Amino acid sequence: xQSVTQLDSHVSVSEGTPVLLRCxxxxxxxxSLFWYVQHPNKGLQLLLKYTxxxxxxxGINGFEAEFKKSETSFHxxxxxxxxxxxxxxxxxxxxxxxxxxxxxxGKGTHxxxxx
Amino acid sequence: xxxxxQNPRHKITKRGQNVTFRCDPISEHNRLYWYRQTLGQGPExxxxxxxxxxxxxxxxxSDRFSAERPKGSFSTLEIxxxxxxxxAMYLCASSSGTAKNGYTFGSGTRLTVx
Numbered sequence: 001x002q003s004v005t006q007l008d009s010h011v012s013v014s015e016g017t018p019v020l021l022r023c024x025x026x027x028x029x030x031x032s033l034f035w036y037v038q039h040p041n042k043g044l045q046l047l048l049k050y051t052x053x054x055x056x057x058x059g060i061n062g063f064e065a066e067f068k069k070s071e072t073s074f075h076x077x078x079x080x081x082x083x084x085x086x087x088x089x090x091x092x093x094x095x096x097x098x099x100x101x102x103x104x105x106g107k108g109t110h111x112x113x114x115x
Numbered sequence: 116x117x118x119x120x121q122n123p124r125h126k127i128t129k130r131g132q133n134v135t136f137r138c139d140p141i142s143e144h145n146r147l148y149w150y151r152q153t154l155g156q157g158p159e160x161x162x163x164x165x166x167x168x169x170x171x172x173x174x175x176x177s178d179r180f181s182a183e184r185p186k187g188s189f190s191t192l193e194i195x196x197x198x199x200x201x202x203a204m205y206l207c208a209s210s211s212g213t214a215k216n217g218y219t220f221g222s223g224t225r226l227t228v229x
Binding site: 102103108 | 119146148155156157158159160163170171173206208213214215216217218219220221222223
């Protein structure tokens, strides 16, 4: 079975400083991995996805993630945080096999941006 | 096309009542998914359709829950005899192929059972 673990429930950074949100995955084969963002009272928005092409994936709003098979990690980064980045971030792995076609979400990381 | 649309946005109901939610996916998307998100947790998969066929149901989907997509376009999720534990955000998503490319989510329907 596929699963993801988000290592931090809350991350607080100052505006203009780098952001690092950590995620480890578990999968018996090459996974499809995603990061989604959820702003308060809004729907989930896809930030970026990894589907076995380039290991460094660029997403929207300046976010990037690097797939590291040896470390089973898919950490999300951004060089400079902006106040509008404050939100809940979910690391997600595709669940497949046996007719299944879903996404398994981590518990989320709440990103706080300090002015 | 305005994306995935869900109605109503909010629903408050008394325990024991039945409720029905509607999801209108992006028109060219053949797959439609339902998820449930409780406070402080990530969304959990409930069920999905390819066109009008319901292909998978999670063990979270008790026999009080039923979902339909009769014409392969919009979908409804009904909860019968609601319980307080059903209080959650119910999210709908759609995709043009498999989950490999991710989905487009709607804004959800927040259910409160009192």
